Amino acid sequence: MLLTKPHPSSVLLSSTPVPNPSTDASRVTPLASSGAVRGRRGLRVSAASVAPAQPASASRPSAPALSRVDVLSEALPFIQRFKGKTVVVKYGGAAMKSPELQPSVIRDLVLLSCVGLRPVLVHGGGPEINAWLGRVGVEPQFRNGLRVTDALTMEVVEMVLVGKVNKQLVSLINLAGATAVGLCGKDARLLTARPSPDAAALGFVGEVTHVDPSILHPIIKSGHIPVIATVAADETGQAYNINADTAAGEIAAALGAEKLLLLTDVSGILADRDDPGSLVKEINIAGVRQMVADGKVGGGMIPKVECCVRALAQGVKTASIIDGRVPHSLLLEILTDEGTGTMITG
Numbered sequence: 001m002l003l004t005k006p007h008p009s010s011v012l013l014s015s016t017p018v019p020n021p022s023t024d025a026s027r028v029t030p031l032a033s034s035g036a037v038r039g040r041r042g043l044r045v046s047a048a049s050v051a052p053a054q055p056a057s058a059s060r061p062s063a064p065a066l067s068r069v070d071v072l073s074e075a076l077p078f079i080q081r082f083k084g085k086t087v088v089v090k091y092g093g094a095a096m097k098s099p100e101l102q103p104s105v106i107r108d109l110v111l112l113s114c115v116g117l118r119p120v121l122v123h124g125g126g127p128e129i130n131a132w133l134g135r136v137g138v139e140p141q142f143r144n145g146l147r148v149t150d151a152l153t154m155e156v157v158e159m160v161l162v163g164k165v166n167k168q169l170v171s172l173i174n175l176a177g178a179t180a181v182g183l184c185g186k187d188a189r190l191l192t193a194r195p196s197p198d199a200a201a202l203g204f205v206g207e208v209t210h211v212d213p214s215i216l217h218p219i220i221k222s223g224h225i226p227v228i229a230t231v232a233a234d235e236t237g238q239a240y241n242i243n244a245d246t247a248a249g250e251i252a253a254a255l256g257a258e259k260l261l262l263l264t265d266v267s268g269i270l271a272d273r274d275d276p277g278s279l280v281k282e283i284n285i286a287g288v289r290q291m292v293a294d295g296k297v298g299g300g301m302i303p304k305v306e307c308c309v310r311a312l313a314q315g316v317k318t319a320s321i322i323d324g325r326v327p328h329s330l331l332l333e334i335l336t337d338e339g340t341g342t343m344i345t346g
């Protein structure tokens, strides 16, 4: 169980443990007169859902069955609050590597869709690209978390992300009982790219100049889940490799999303990146900028933090970095008051 540790004063932290939604009533505090309670993230939760009345009859359900129902009941205010809201989820990296966890993450996404949220999946696939580059004898290289992308690497990136990973995720969503539509940034000019300012070193790494989300609206409205690979073209048709976190942030902003969630392979932002117990549970933009300036956030966490800050600045309500290796981290973050991982607020 993770606890926060002491940290710089600019960083807003809470020191509550990661919740067990079936048992942990301590994470909410009573509201004086209403019989309701308010949790750390400010949402009213009915007192009944926190301390349910026990049925008197001899035929009452078993404890495990009750605790499962408690979890469902506790999710109600969150489902009501986020129903109809767009939630952009970025899934990638090591979090995507586990073949056992992939269907579980996808099921959670489908569950969110079934209860009325509007999930949009933006995916990476860095480890998969590395594996395929290895097959053609290319050694992967990164600078500040971004892949150095020459022409051959760009071809492999496009084949792996758009041809393989995207369709695999679409298949998993379809298998889980929802319907997914796979796209990349080129489709209907969803994303327009230009070379990164560091193009001399990074090659065909792009940054997003424009998002046209019009293709996404009818897909989302009709209940499908868009699945987006982050390869985009510039005005001439040249393909660019866009970091999936960066693209997810821009897409979330263009859609006016309620939430941006980045699934990764650490528990969230760590105050000390070598100490897995130093999870920062909540932090504001100023705090996270300070962590970057102090060198406490590095590598692949830099594009994540930067895209969260950009998304928040453009109107996305909250951005969270959560552990995709933890079963149901997506549901814990969205449907419980305590959440999991790091929530960045504006």
Ligand SMILES: Nc1ncnc2c1ncn2[C@@H]1O[C@H](COP(=O)(O)OP(=O)(O)O)[C@@H](O)[C@H]1O
Binding pocket: 092, 093, 094, 095, 124, 126, 145, 245, 263, 264, 265, 266, 268, 269, 270, 271, 272, 273, 296, 297, 298, 299, 300, 301, 302
């Ligand atoms: N302060 C920090 N807290 C957590 N992780 C950090 C921090 N600074 C650097 N990192 C690194 O960032 C990595 C996450 O970025 P990355 O590997 O690109 O994720 P993904 O592949 O999921 O997109 C972590 O595994 C960790 O090594």
Ligand SMILES: CC(=O)N[C@@H](CCC(=O)OP(=O)(O)O)C(=O)O
Binding pocket: 091, 092, 093, 094, 123, 124, 125, 126, 127, 129, 145, 146, 147, 157, 205, 206, 230, 241, 242, 243, 244, 245
């Ligand atoms: C420019 C850049 O770095 N692009 C990324 C795109 C995929 C990605 O972001 O994948 P993860 O989320 O799995 O890291 C790459 O080539 O790896």
